[in-house]
Each structure stands twice: as structure tokens, then as C-alpha cells.
Amino acid sequence: MLTITMKSFAALFALFILGGCSSSASVQLTGDFPKVLAKPKPLSAAVVFEPSFATYIAQPNAKTVIDMGAAQVRLLRNAFAGLFGRLEFVGSREEITIDNAMVIIPSVREVQVSTPSENYQNVFEVWIKYNLDLESTAGESIDSWFMPAYGKTPDAFMASKSDAIEQAAISALRDAGAKLTLDFYRIPSVNNWVTEEQERARQASLQQSDKSEVSP
């Protein structure tokens, strides 16, 4: 009787140890991101979250799956709210209703994951490579901006692989928000578009005031 109990215990113990050594990870990124503390410019933009982006599931390698579509949409909604005063989020280009806006179509080029066994450090790392296609409402291309983001776990000690990759991916998404806020208006073509748009708005405002002066 005692032998059977010990055998059962040994089998359970072995299963527990092997379970802990499981090397596959399936992660769904939940939770919200903080609002961006930035003063938006008085400009308009339409952000197109295509279904392939909004439901994006990354598979950086055969053993890792990261469901990040909804999380990256939440993050970019917050980040763009800190850049543009007037915003529209749509699922396709055809749904855009605002005029004189910059049309932004984000897409994911690649997601990479690095584990402690690969980087010889006690951290998990995640790289997300975004591409932002920037166009005018008329469909003319303004630029295609490559935006890489990076995140790592503070310390992978005692953390499961799934938890560690989730932390690193959230950190990478926060980094994407930081890079967007910091660098978006530094892109030369975007800067040119902003100047043109401000000039166009100024001319429109002058014409408007001229009309109001002429009319009785």
C-alpha cells in the first residue's frame, strides 16, 4: 500500500517537474494602457485598423503564440489621441468620413522573441516591428514609416514562460506608444504635411473671414 502511494507520489512529482519545464507558450495580452500625456496638434487623422491588424496573432516561433491584436489597437488608440486633435478609427479605408486628414494604416511586419536559453541572460525579450503607411485622404502616399519596438522582462526568475513573454510583449507595446509619441512629428515627410496642412487651414480661415466681411 505504502509502495503504491510512493509510486503515485513519484509519478505526480515527475509530471509536475515536466509540466514546469514545458517550453511552449500561448499568451493573450489583456489589460489597458495608460492615456498619453501629450498635447495633440489641431490636425485630423483617420486610423485604419484593418481586420488582419485588429485580430493579429503573432507566432514568432513554433512554440510561441501571442494574441496581441486587441491590445495593440487599444495602445494605438491612446497614442494617436495624444498626437491628433481630431481622430477617426475605422476598420477599412472606405469608412473614412473626415476630410483633409492623414490616413494611417498600421501593420505588423514581424514579431521576434528571445528566451534566456537563446540570449544567455535572465530575461525574455520581445521585438515588434510595425509599419505605418501614411497617406492623404485622396490616397497619395506621404510615407511608409518603419517603427520597431522592444520590451523585456525585468527578471525571468521563477516566472513561467507565458507570464514572462506576456510581460515582455506589454513592455514592447508601451515602447511602441513611447516611440510614436516621441518620433512621429519628427518624420520629415510628416513634418512637411503638417506645415502644408496648417497653411491650408490658415488660407481657409482667411477666406472664411473675407466672406463674412463681404456679406451684409
Added chain:
Amino acid sequence: MSPTNKLIPVLFGVFLAGCSATTTIDEYRPTGEAIELNVAEQVVILGRRDAGHYETDREFVDCVASKMRGADIGILPEQEFIDAIYPWFEPRTAPKGLSRLKRLMQDTSIKAEVSKRAVRYLVWLDGSTETLDSSGSMSCAVGPGGGGCFGFAKWDKLSVYEAIVWDLQDLTEKGRVRVDSEGTSYLIGAVAPIPFLSPVKDDACSSLGNQLKSFFSITPTTQ
């Protein structure tokens, strides 16, 4: 008591003494005066996370914060501050020097958020705990008849942390504290593994927390 029975506590005492950590504290302050902190004002302790090969862990930041909280110093939780001021204190964007901090504080929305939370001082913690050297070996086995560990292992750990205090009102540096803590831990396998761990990180946290506490002098609210 037989000589063998006397030897066991002596050996145990020697082992425990070997597990203690050696800690050195270096402090720099422009003036010898304590930093004045109003009871209504808060301090935020932030970990540096921009280095490639290490990052100041949150556990250490929380430990130093709890030591300072014990001295009635108002501490704003790190994540709450970082989220409130997102994205300006992320690893990519956090100011590394006072000149960058001055530029950040020129932004009215950032300054308003700092004022709203009554954050007067910012303490940057930078450092890590690393295993320097390890030796020995330990083997464990488990079978239907039982299990056990046999062997001996030891490792040296070094904690190096630096704290820099910034005044968010004057936008100046108020002081620095550097702590080096070193110690050796042992693991003896005599059927059950018996650890004798050197509290290197805990010592570094206590020393840094206590030293930082002594920086501040709490003053009552002025009407």
C-alpha cells in the same frame, strides 16, 4: 555535553557568520543640510531600466520604498507615477540627466501632473545583484523508496546600487548614495538541502533605504 555535541553549534555558528554580507555605503551631498520635505509632498522612487544587460528590479525599488515609508515619508508608487506621466518615463524616454528633466518640466501638462500628485523629489535607483562566482555541486535523486540531495555548493553575490535624488521644484540634484554589498551563500546536501543564504540584496536595500531616510527632514505644512 560531549565534545562532539559542543562542536555542532560552533560549526553552525561559523557557517552562519560566513553567510553575513559586507556592505559599504558612499554618500555625496552638495550641502550637509537635510533635504526639506513638506508632509503634503511626496517622493517617487524609480528604477533605471535602459541598460541592455540588466535592469533595476521592481522588488528592490519596492523594498527601498517600504524602508522610507517607515519614516513617514510620503512615497508615490513607481508604476502609478510612470502611468500618470506616460510615455515620458518609459525606458526609451526617461530623462538621464538634469538638462533633459528641465526640458520635460517645461511642458505644462507634465508639470501639472507632477504638481497634482505633489511629487517633490525623484529618486533614481540604478544597479543590480549578480552572482560572481560559484563552485561545488549538488545531486538530488528521487525514487519509490524516497529521495535526497548530497553535495556542497557555494556562490558569491554582489549587489551594487546607486541612488540619485532630484528636486522637481528646483530641478537640481540633491545628493547621491552608492551601496556595495557582497557575501557568500552555501547549500549543504545532507539528505535534505540546507541553505545558508547571505542576505546581500536585503542588506543593500536596508542600507540604502536607511541612508536615504536620513537625507530628508519632514517639515509641517505651511499655510
